[in-house]
Structures are given as structure tokens and as C-alpha cells.
Amino acid sequence: MKARFYFGLAVGFTCLMGALALLIGHGSVLAINGFSDNQELPLPLTAPIANSGVSFTVRGLEPSVRVDRQGTVYVSSIRGVPGGVDLHRYNAAADGQPGLGGTYPFKYEGQPDNCGIFNAQQGGCANNHLDPLGLGLGGGDVDIAVNYPSRGVPNLALVSLTLAPGITGTHSIDQGDTFSTPNPVVALIPGDDRQWIDGINALNVYLNYHDVPTFNIEVQRSNDGGETYLNGFAEAIDPQTFPAAGGVPASNSANVAGQIKVDRSSCPSRGNLYQIFVAPDSVSENLSGGALRSVYVGVSTDVKMGLPVFTFTDFKVFPGPAGAQKQGAENLFPALAVDDFGFVYAVWSDNSKILFSSSSDQGTTWTTPIQLNSGTTIGNANVFPWVAADGNGHVGVVWFGDDRPGNSNDRGKLEPGHPASQRAACTSGTSCMQGWAQWNVYYAESVNGHDATPFFFQSVISDHVIHRGTLSTGGLGGGADRSLADLFQVAFDPRHFANVAFSDDHKVNSGVGPDNGPDNPTTLRLIRANFTHQLTATAGSVVTTGSCAGSPPPPPLGAEKITGGGQIPSQKPGLSANFGFVAKNDPPNASLSYHDDGATGGRIDVHSSNITVPTVTFSGNCATFKGSAKLNQQPGYNYNVNACDGDPGAGQDTFFISVSGPNFSYSNTGLITSGNIQIHQQ
Structure with a gap:
């Protein structure tokens, strides 16, 4: 039977002795393809446990990025449980103008979830702000969301994960300078995995997560900006789809959930909820441990009634090819976005192709998927897609792509120098990594995303090779390199420009070590969140007028x-x-x-x-x-x-x-x- 994949707690940490050292951020040499210089978001090299003499290596993984309607940029990243999460903020009025190459002078806002199971003597929850020495209660996963009030500073919500008790929630009403006391039990069901959030109106935030016993996708609503999530409940995998996608019995393949999205348009569809996930195509495939080859989207329209509960109806976007190998459509998270006119967009990867589909009737029917990546990326490994949308048909998609054919998990092809059967990197040699696969960040943009044949303009937006070797898409069950964890994100700002945050391990962590040379796989790499933002349009003018997406078909007669x-x-x-x-x-x-x-x-x-x-x-x-x-x-x-x-x-x-x-x-x-x-x- 195929093992179910867990992602939320898949980032471990290494204990190290030593003093804390600060890392100075860098800007790369030149802006590339209309984007700013890539900049590293600084973090401490190590984080000591209070009064223990032991330190953990600090990493900046799985960065989430959001931009509110005032143009404030937020980037959060994880250290791994129980190291907590970190937040960086850029606001032009408060933090200053961009530097050379367009880099932003980000402000480090500390660890919003630092409720300190080890830092009680440093103030615990009361000292959760700007305390890089404490260990947070969460850190397994992070996501952030911004709200959209009619006036005033938008609320910022944040959730962080540890398996037990579950999900920690907090929020800020002053652009990240202070946060509410972290609430470590915002999930109604304990034992959770891979949470996501999205916001609408002044204080409404939607949270989704897996409950480990059934692996359904639980959805909760907050009416207080993300301090609690007690104002609405649903399960995104409907009862008809659950046999093909659920985790009962526990030997099932189950599903992988992407981020939940709420329609913030001014159209009749405003307030709809959309939940994307990948799962086996049938009950028999789920029971037999089959690949997660098909893509589904759950749609809730009765959520707009404001009741304590709501329902989802699931629609199949794409039935993946029968006999799909590896993880099928799970490479890694599927992603979804809604534009300002209610059109919905889905992206996913089969490990080689970045696939794209759109819906013009509120998630009920979907276009035949197209391969979005083009040029020299065709046939190579392309994984970790993410999507943003605004305007009328404006879509931006990011992903990691390498320079050669082969599955991203294949050490034999992407990390030559050892037998393919070994399934482990070569362990010595100062030149070992010189022949390994090289990875970059790609961006594809369209201004007619919901047309029958959308056009995407593709570019490389990393100004250096960000990683070498394999990239695992198997979560804790993967055997390839998990140095960059499982995802990165893109968000549009009010000018319709893309803001991208991604993890990077191209540098040597010489401040901690061991340092056995830049091409030796035994060398400790410095893993940090990097950021770049769009300076010029690449795909044409963004359309901001037009008609709303259509309505779904009416219910059956007699319903x-x-x-x-x-x-x-x-x-x-x-x-x-x-x-x-x-x-x-x-x-x-x-x-x-x-x-x-x-x-x-x-x-x-x-x-x-x-x-x-x-x-x-x-x-x-x-x-x-x-x-x-x-x-x-x-x-x-x-x-x-x-x-x-x-x-x-x-x-x-x-x-x-x-x-x-x-x-x-x-x-x-x-x-x-x-x-x-x-x-x-x-």
C-alpha cells in the first residue's frame, strides 16, 4: 500500500552548540527579466534554547508572501518545530524607499507564534515580539493572510503548525509590529496537518487543515481577524468524493490539500470559497494506494449565508492519466487563485509539466488543462507551482525548474556520481556537486488567463542558481533532498506586480559549519527565504474592466x-x-x-x-x-x-x-x- 504523505512537520532541525551570529542580507548583481535583485531576508544563524547551552540551526523555509491593499509586503518563513516562524515586513512609508536593484529595506518583525515552550524565562507568550532567542510553539508550517477593510490598516492573520495540540493562530492590526497573544488551539480538531488561510472583509479569515484521523479537509471561519476560528465550520471533501479522496481506512492514499481561497470580487460570486486538492481518481485507486493523479476543487456558495456551518460540493478539474507514477499530480501542492471578476484558476505539476486550467462558472466546469511551462523547461523537472490572480484574467505562476530531464526525486539523474540504486548523495569529494542539476525560479504571466487559449510569457526571475541536486516531492516519505521543503509563493501588489518569496540554499553556512567546500554535499548550506518583486510588466496591460464570471448551473428540479x-x-x-x-x-x-x-x-x-x-x-x-x-x-x-x-x-x-x-x-x-x-x- 502507498504510504500517506505528511508535510506539516516534515522540517526537522539540527542541534548545535555555539554562539548566536547574525547573518547580513545580500543583494545580487543585476535585476533580471523585469524583476528586482534577489535579496536574502536575514535571520540569526542559530537560536539558543534558554539556559540550556544548546542551539538550533535557523532556516528560512516555505516562505509565504502577501501584499495588502496599502502595498505593505509580508514574508513569513518556518524554522521547523518547535523553532517557530519568522516575519519580515516592508512598508514604504515606515521602512524607506527601495535600494539599488529595487531591493526593499525589510523590517524584521520577530516570531509572531513564539509562545515559547522553552522560553518561559524570557517572557513566554507575553514576550513573543522581537525575541529571536526563544523557541516558538509552532514552526512546522506557516501561512499568512491579509484582510480588506473599507478603510484603515488591513489586518494580518498568521497560523503556525505543530502536530499536538495543533494550529497556533495570531494576528496584527498594526502592520506586524505587534501581535495578539498566540492561541495554540485554534483548530477544532487536535492532531492537524498543513494549514492554510485566506481573508475577506475587515476581519473574516478562513482556515483549512487536515484532521489526521480522517484526512478530510476541515474549514473554519474567524470573525475576529484570526485570533479564534469559531464562527463557521465545514468539510471541503464532500460525502460523494470522500471514498475516493479520504483517509478512512488509514491505508488509503487520501489527498494533498492546497490553499483555500475566497472570492473577494464585487461580483455575485463574492464570498465563495474554493478548496483545491489532489487525490486518487476513484474509490478503488484510493483503497489500493494509487497515485494522487486527479485534481479536485471544492466549492462553497452557502458559506455566504453567514451560518455557523456551510457545505462544499466537489468538482473534478482533471482526471490524471491512468497508471500515473510517482505522486501523480502531487508535486507538490496544487494551487488556486481567484481574480477580481470571479474567474478561478488552478495550477499543479506532474513533476515535468506545470499544468493550468480555469473556470468561468464559479468552479463548476474547467477548461482542458494546458502545459504552461515552455522553451528550455520542457522535459525537465518542474515542481512547486503557485498562482496569483487579479484584474480580469491577470494570472502569475511561479515554480522551481531545473536544467535537465529526469524526475525531481531521481538521485541517479540529478545527482550523478553514485549508483542510482544507492538512493543517497555521494558523501565525499570537493567537486561532487559540480555535475548536479541546477535549479532556478521561473515566472509565467498572462493577461488573458480565462480565454480559451491564454498566452503566458515565461521568464527566469532568480539571478543565481538557488539549489543543486534533487528536490523531494514526497514529504516525510521522500528519499530526495528536502532542503527547500515543499513550497514557495507569489502575490500581486496593488500595481498588479508580482512579489515572490522562495527558499534558497546556494550559499555555504560557514558561520556554523561544517564547511568542506561549496561543491561538497557534506557542507552545511545556509537556507534562507529570498525575495524579488516585479519592476516592469512582462505580458502586456492588465485588464481591469469587463464582465463577471458566469453563474453555475441551477440545482436539479425538485432539489x-x-x-x-x-x-x-x-x-x-x-x-x-x-x-x-x-x-x-x-x-x-x-x-x-x-x-x-x-x-x-x-x-x-x-x-x-x-x-x-x-x-x-x-x-x-x-x-x-x-x-x-x-x-x-x-x-x-x-x-x-x-x-x-x-x-x-x-x-x-x-x-x-x-x-x-x-x-x-x-x-x-x-x-x-x-x-x-x-x-x-x-
């Missing part, structure tokens, strides 16, 4: 939906139980959230689970729906709900729920005391 949110009396007199739900019958789908602090035997928290297809039936103004549930974050339970729309809501509508499972039974019913239940004829 019905019921929604609700509010309170009923708790089992304990004087308390209330909270509920929220969405249920529809064609195809059957339901999302449920229920919480009763006064339940006999102790508080209960119930969430639906898409591991089985729910049954949903309607009768007059009532609906009954049943399905699988998680009770207090544990799977293996079932729920049964009956809800009636009595209009106008409180005092008329009724709600009944029962929950059962191993050695457990609960039921409650009553007229709702607040909120509303509503039948929708579709």
Missing part, C-alpha cells in the same frame, strides 16, 4: 435545502444549546454543528463528518437528516436531526437532535429560542 442556526433550551435548565446546519437532498449533503454545555454527563460538541453519505428527506415544512459525526472531536458517532420551519423563527421553529455511539446516547428537542430555520425550494 430542496434547509438551513438553520440558533438556540434551543439545554438539557440543564437555564442554559441554552447552540446549533447550526445546512442540509440538501440532491445530491445528499449536510453540515451540522451542535454544542450543549449543560448536557447530562458533561458538555458535548458535535460536528458532522463526511465519511459517509447522509440521508436527507423532506416532508412539508420539515426535514430529517442523518449521518456520521465527531463527538468532542472524536470520530465514530452518528447523529439524527429533525428540523421544522414554522415561520417566523424563534418560538415557532422546532429542532430535534440525537447522537449515539460507543457507550453514549444523547437527545434534545424544543422550540428554538433564538435564530431561524428555513426551507429553501431550489
